[in-house]
Amino acid sequence: MKTGEDNLIERIRRRIPSTAGGALQVGIGDDAAVLRAPPDADWVATCDPFLEDVHFLAAAHPAEVVGYKALARATSDIAAMGARPEVFLLNLAIPANRAGRWLDGMLSGMARAARKFGLRLAGGDTSRPSEKHPKIALNITVMGLARRGRVLRRSGARRGDAIFVSGRLGAAQLGLELILRGMHRQRKWKHLLAAQFYPAPALQLGQWLAQRGVASAAMDISDGLSSDLHRLCKASGVGARIYREKIPCVTVPDKLRALPLDALTMALHGGEDYGLLFTVPKRWAARIPKSFRGTALTRIGEIVRGRGLTLTGADGKRSAIEPRGWDHFRPRAR
Amino acid sequence: MKTGEDNLIERIRRRIPSTAGGALQVGIGDDAAVLRAPPDADWVATCDPFLEDVHFLAAAHPAEVVGYKALARATSDIAAMGARPEVFLLNLAIPANRAGRWLDGMLSGMARAARKFGLRLAGGDTSRPSEKHPKIALNITVMGLARRGRVLRRSGARRGDAIFVSGRLGAAQLGLELILRGMHRQRKWKHLLAAQFYPAPALQLGQWLAQRGVASAAMDISDGLSSDLHRLCKASGVGARIYREKIPCVTVPDKLRALPLDALTMALHGGEDYGLLFTVPKRWAARIPKSFRGTALTRIGEIVRGRGLTLTGADGKRSAIEPRGWDHFRPRAR
Numbered sequence: 001m002k003t004g005e006d007n008l009i010e011r012i013r014r015r016i017p018s019t020a021g022g023a024l025q026v027g028i029g030d031d032a033a034v035l036r037a038p039p040d041a042d043w044v045a046t047c048d049p050f051l052e053d054v055h056f057l058a059a060a061h062p063a064e065v066v067g068y069k070a071l072a073r074a075t076s077d078i079a080a081m082g083a084r085p086e087v088f089l090l091n092l093a094i095p096a097n098r099a100g101r102w103l104d105g106m107l108s109g110m111a112r113a114a115r116k117f118g119l120r121l122a123g124g125d126t127s128r129p130s131e132k133h134p135k136i137a138l139n140i141t142v143m144g145l146a147r148r149g150r151v152l153r154r155s156g157a158r159r160g161d162a163i164f165v166s167g168r169l170g171a172a173q174l175g176l177e178l179i180l181r182g183m184h185r186q187r188k189w190k191h192l193l194a195a196q197f198y199p200a201p202a203l204q205l206g207q208w209l210a211q212r213g214v215a216s217a218a219m220d221i222s223d224g225l226s227s228d229l230h231r232l233c234k235a236s237g238v239g240a241r242i243y244r245e246k247i248p249c250v251t252v253p254d255k256l257r258a259l260p261l262d263a264l265t266m267a268l269h270g271g272e273d274y275g276l277l278f279t280v281p282k283r284w285a286a287r288i289p290k291s292f293r294g295t296a297l298t299r300i301g302e303i304v305r306g307r308g309l310t311l312t313g314a315d316g317k318r319s320a321i322e323p324r325g326w327d328h329f330r331p332r333a334r
Numbered sequence: 335m336k337t338g339e340d341n342l343i344e345r346i347r348r349r350i351p352s353t354a355g356g357a358l359q360v361g362i363g364d365d366a367a368v369l370r371a372p373p374d375a376d377w378v379a380t381c382d383p384f385l386e387d388v389h390f391l392a393a394a395h396p397a398e399v400v401g402y403k404a405l406a407r408a409t410s411d412i413a414a415m416g417a418r419p420e421v422f423l424l425n426l427a428i429p430a431n432r433a434g435r436w437l438d439g440m441l442s443g444m445a446r447a448a449r450k451f452g453l454r455l456a457g458g459d460t461s462r463p464s465e466k467h468p469k470i471a472l473n474i475t476v477m478g479l480a481r482r483g484r485v486l487r488r489s490g491a492r493r494g495d496a497i498f499v500s501g502r503l504g505a506a507q508l509g510l511e512l513i514l515r516g517m518h519r520q521r522k523w524k525h526l527l528a529a530q531f532y533p534a535p536a537l538q539l540g541q542w543l544a545q546r547g548v549a550s551a552a553m554d555i556s557d558g559l560s561s562d563l564h565r566l567c568k569a570s571g572v573g574a575r576i577y578r579e580k581i582p583c584v585t586v587p588d589k590l591r592a593l594p595l596d597a598l599t600m601a602l603h604g605g606e607d608y609g610l611l612f613t614v615p616k617r618w619a620a621r622i623p624k625s626f627r628g629t630a631l632t633r634i635g636e637i638v639r640g641r642g643l644t645l646t647g648a649d650g651k652r653s654a655i656e657p658r659g660w661d662h663f664r665p666r667a668r
Contacts, residue, residue, distance in 0.1 A: 004663030006565070025376060029569060030487050031414040031553050032380035034480065042359060043377055046366035046457060047423040047475050053464035054427070080365040089381040091473050093388070099663070123380060128662035130387035135464070139425050139473035141381050146368065153364050219365050231340070235363060328462040329338030329433070 063105030082210025173270025224325020397439030416544025507604025558659020
C-alpha cells in the first residue's frame with residue numbers, strides 16, 4: 001500500500017533521470033544515496049535554497065522556470081569548482097494546491113535541466129508547508145566529480161593576475177527589472193527574460209580551466225560582480241582594479257531608455273548571471289581566448305596589492321567599489 | 335569589507351566544528367566543499383528539511399532543541415545505512431528578528447550534536463525568508479563514509495527473517511502529545527520530552543550491523559513503525575507478521591492515565607523515534623544481543639511471503655496493519 005508521500009516521490013522519480021549505476025551506487029528508495037568516486041577523483045558538494053517570494057515569484061516565474069532555474073543555480077557552484085555534475089538531492093516543500101499541474105510543470109523544467117547538465121536525482125524528501133504559510137520551498141544539493149588536486153578555488157589570486165569574466169553581466173538583472181515592473185507579460189520583451197529564467201552554469205568553461213590549470217582563482221557570479229569580486233579578493237588576501245570600459249555590460253534596448261536602468265549598475269551589482277569570475281597569472285593571460293564555445297571571455301582588470309577594489313573610469317579617475325550585490329541580510333532599497 | 339550575509343556565515347562557522355582536513359579537503363569559503371573518501375569507502379548522502387510550524391513549533395521547541403534535532407534526524411539516515419557521519423551542509427532561512435539570541439541558541443544545540451556525531455560543517459547557504467512569511471527553515475545535507483559493499487539497505491528482507499527494532503517506540507510521540515496539550519511547560523513532565531527533543535541516531539548499532547553483515551535489511555523508524563515497516567517490506571517484496579505483546583511500547587505514566595493516550599497506537603504510528611528497524615536471517619537471529627550499548631534490541635516478528643502486514647494479538651487473532659505513521663500528503667485528523 002502506498003501512502004500519499006510515497007506516491008509523490010514515485011511521481012518525481014518517474015519524471016527526473018534517476019537510474020542508479022556508476023558513480024550513483026544506490027539511488028532513490030533507501031535512507032540515503034551511496035556515491036562512489038573513481039580513484040583519482042574527489043566529490044564536490046553544494047546546497048542551495050530556492051524559496052517562493054525570496055528567490056522566485058510564482059506570479060512571474062512559470063513552474064517550468066522554477067524547476068529549471070533551481071537546479072541550474074545550484075549546479076553553477078559545481079561549475080565554479082571545475083567539476084562535472086553527477087547527482088542531486090531534492091527537498092521539496094509543496095502545498096496541496098500546487099501538487100497537480102504546477103508540480104508537473106516544475107518537474108518538467110527540472111528534468112530538462114538535469115538532462116542538460118548530466119545530473120541524476122539520487123534522493124531527497126518531500127513535505128507539506130504549514131497551512132498558514134503555504135509557500136513552495138526547494139532545497140537542492142548537487143554533487144559532482146573533480147580530478148584530485150584540480151579544483152578551482154577562490155583563494156589563489158595574486159598581485160598582477162589578470163581578472164576575467166565570462167558572458168555579459170547584468171542580463172539576469174535586466175529580466176528581473178522587467179518582472180518587477182510587470183513588463184514580463186508583454187510578448188515583445190520575452191527575449192530579455194532568458195538570462196533571468198534559464199541561467200547557464202559555465203560547466204564546460206570551469207572544467208576547461210581546471211584541466212588546463214591556468215586559473216589562479218575562480219568563482220561563479222551569483223550575487224553580482226561587486227560582491228563576488230570582494231569575496232574572491234578577501235579569500236586571496238588581495239585587492240583589485242577593474243576598468244569601466246572593459247566590463248561586458250548587458251545591452252539595454254533603446255525602447256527601454258525611458259526606464260531608469262543603468263547598464264553598468266546592473267552589471268556591477270545585479271546578481272544571477274552565473275558566469276565565471278576568474279584570475280589568471282599575467283604571463284598566461286594571453287592564452288585565454290576571446291570566447292569559449294560561444295561565450296565571451298573578457299579581461300576586465302587586474303589583481304593589486306592590499307585590500308581595496310577600485311573602478312577606473314574612461315577619464316582615468318578611480319572610485320571605490322562597494323559590495324552592493326544581492327545580500328539577504330543587508331537592509332537596502334531594492 | 336564584509337556584507338551582512340558574510341558576517342552571518344562567519345558567526346555560524348565560529349560556532350560549529352568546521353576545520354578542513356582528511357575527508358573534508360575543502361570546507362567553508364569556496365563555492366562548494368571538496369570531499370575525499372579512502373580507497374575502500376563510499377560516500378553516503380542524505381538531505382532533510384526542518385521547517386518551523388511543520389517539523390517543529392517555535393513555541394514548544396527551544397532554539398537549542400531545534401539545532402540539535404535538525405541535525406540528529408538527518409544523521410539518522412546515515413546511521414540507517416551503517417555509515418559513519420563526516421560532514422554536513424546547512425541551508426538556513428532565518429528572519430531578522432531571530433538572527434540574534436535565537437540563532438545563538440540554535441547554533442549551540444547544533445554544535446553539540448555535531449560534536450556528538452563526529453560531524454563537521456562543510457558549507458551551505460543563508461537567506462532571509464519573505465517578510466510576509468517570516469518562518470525559520472533549515473535544510474541539512476549529511477554525508478558519511480561506509481565500507482564498500484557494506485551499506486545497509488531496505489531491500490534484502492526474505493521470508494523467515496526475524497524482525498528487530500531498537501529502543502522503545504512511541505516515546506517521541508508521547509512528548510509531542512504533551513506539547514500539543516501545552517503540558518510541556520510543566521516541570522514534572524520534562525523528563526518525558528527527551529525522546530522528542532534529543533533523538534539519538536543509532537550510529538553505533540548501524541555500523542555494528544554493517545560490519546557484521548548480519549542484517550538482511552535495515553532502515554530508521556522516522557515516520558512510525560507501521561509506515562516504515564510497510565516501506566521496508568515493499569522494497570524487499572515481502573510481507574510481515576509482528577506480535578502485539580512483543581512491541582517495546584513507551585511507558586505512559588499512571589498520572590497521565592486520564593489522557594486518551596494508547597501506548598500501542600503511539601508505538602505503531604508515532605514517528606520521530608529514530609531507532610533502527612532491521613531484519614536478520616533466522617539462523618543468525620540468536621546472534622543479536624538483547625541490548626546493544628544500553629539500547630534494547632527487540633525481536634517483534636518475522637518476514638512472511640506476500641505483501642500483507644499483520645499484527646497478532648495476545649489472543650492469537652490477526653489484524654491488518656495500515657501505514658498510519660506520519661505522512662505530509664495524506665489528509666488526517668492529527
